[in-house]
Amino acid sequence: MKRGFLLAVLLCLGALPALAQTPAPAWSADINEIRHVAAMIPGARPLRINVLKFAESRRTKNFSVKGAPKDPSIQARTAFQVVYRDGTVMVDSGMDLQVHKFFGRGVEEPYFPEQAQQVERALRSAKAIVMTHEHGDHVAGVIRSPFFAELAPKTVLTRTQVQTLMTEPQMPEIKITPDVAKRFIVIDYDKYYPFAPGMALIKAPGHTPGSQMIYVVLDSGKEYVLAGDVAWHMDGVRTVTGKDAPWITEDEPYVGAELTWLNMLTRTEKNVTVVLSHDEEQRLDNIKQKILGDRFE
Numbered sequence: 001m002k003r004g005f006l007l008a009v010l011l012c013l014g015a016l017p018a019l020a021q022t023p024a025p026a027w028s029a030d031i032n033e034i035r036h037v038a039a040m041i042p043g044a045r046p047l048r049i050n051v052l053k054f055a056e057s058r059r060t061k062n063f064s065v066k067g068a069p070k071d072p073s074i075q076a077r078t079a080f081q082v083v084y085r086d087g088t089v090m091v092d093s094g095m096d097l098q099v100h101k102f103f104g105r106g107v108e109e110p111y112f113p114e115q116a117q118q119v120e121r122a123l124r125s126a127k128a129i130v131m132t133h134e135h136g137d138h139v140a141g142v143i144r145s146p147f148f149a150e151l152a153p154k155t156v157l158t159r160t161q162v163q164t165l166m167t168e169p170q171m172p173e174i175k176i177t178p179d180v181a182k183r184f185i186v187i188d189y190d191k192y193y194p195f196a197p198g199m200a201l202i203k204a205p206g207h208t209p210g211s212q213m214i215y216v217v218l219d220s221g222k223e224y225v226l227a228g229d230v231a232w233h234m235d236g237v238r239t240v241t242g243k244d245a246p247w248i249t250e251d252e253p254y255v256g257a258e259l260t261w262l263n264m265l266t267r268t269e270k271n272v273t274v275v276l277s278h279d280e281e282q283r284l285d286n287i288k289q290k291i292l293g294d295r296f297e
C-alpha cells in the first residue's frame with residue numbers, strides 16, 4: 001500500500017517536467033531570499049553608496065544593446081563605495097592606465113588620473129573590497145596596485161573569479177599565479193552570500209564565469225542591486241536584450257535570465273534601484289536624483 005503510494009508520487013513527479021510549458025530558466029533569484037540573506041550579519045546597515053568614474057570607453061550603442069542604432073555612446077568605467085558609519089566597502093577596484101590602454105585597442109580613450117587616484121585612496125582606506133566580476137576594468141586596481149600587499153588580504157574573491165584569473169584572464173596583465181591567489185580571501189557559495197550588514201552577494205555567472213551582483217540595503221531602507229556588467233546600458237534591462245560585443249564571450253542563457261530578473265525588479269520593486277557599472281546616462285541620473293553620491297569619502 002505504502003509502496004504503491006510512493007510509486008504514484010514518483011510517477012507524478014516524473015511527469016511534471018514533461019507537462020511544463022517552458023523549460024526552467026538557466027538562472028533565477030528571489031529578492032525576498034536576498035533580503036533575508038542581507039540581514040543575516042548583525043550590525044548597522046550602510047548609510048549611502050558613492051560612484052566614481054575613472055575612465056571612459058567610446059563604443060557605439062549597438063555593442064551594448066543588440067540591434068540598437070550605431071549611435072555614439074559613452075561607457076563610464078566606475079567603482080562603488082558603500083559607506084558605513086565606521087568604514088567603507090569597495091565594490092570593484094578600477095584599473096591602471098596600462099590596462100585602460102588594453103581596452104582602447106590603439107584608440108585613445110579618456111582616462112582620469114585624479115579620479116583613478118581617488119579610487120586608489122578609497123581602496124586603501126576600505127575595510128573590505130569585493131568584485132562584481134574578474135574583468136580588468138574591475139579587478140586591476142587591486143591586482144596591479146603598487147599597494148597589492150596591503151589590499152589583497154582584505155579583498156574577497158570568489159573561487160570562480162580566482163580560477164578565471166589564473167587560467168583564462170581577460171588580458172595577460174591580470175593573470176595571477178596560485179601563490180598570488182592565496183593572498184586573497186577566497187569564498188565559495190551556492191546562490192547568495194551574506195557579505196556585511198545590509199549586503200548580500202548574488203551569484204550571477206554569464207558575463208563572466210565569476211560574475212555576481214551585489215545587493216545593498218541602506219539604513220534608510222533604500223535598496224540597490226549593483227549588477228556589474230550583466231548589461232552595459234539600462235536599455236538592455238528595459239528591453240531584455242543582450243550585448244553584441246564580439247570581444248567578450250558570455251553565457252547567453254544565463255545573461256538572458258539575469259536580464260529578465262532585473263527587468264522584473266525595475267517594474268515590480270519600486271524601492272530597488274538596479275545600478276549598472278558602465279551606463280553613463282544612468283550614472284548621471286542617479287547622481288542627480290541623489291540615489292548615488294558622486295565622490296569618494
Ligand SMILES: [Zn+2]
Nearest residue numbers: 135137229277
Ligand atoms: Zn566592465
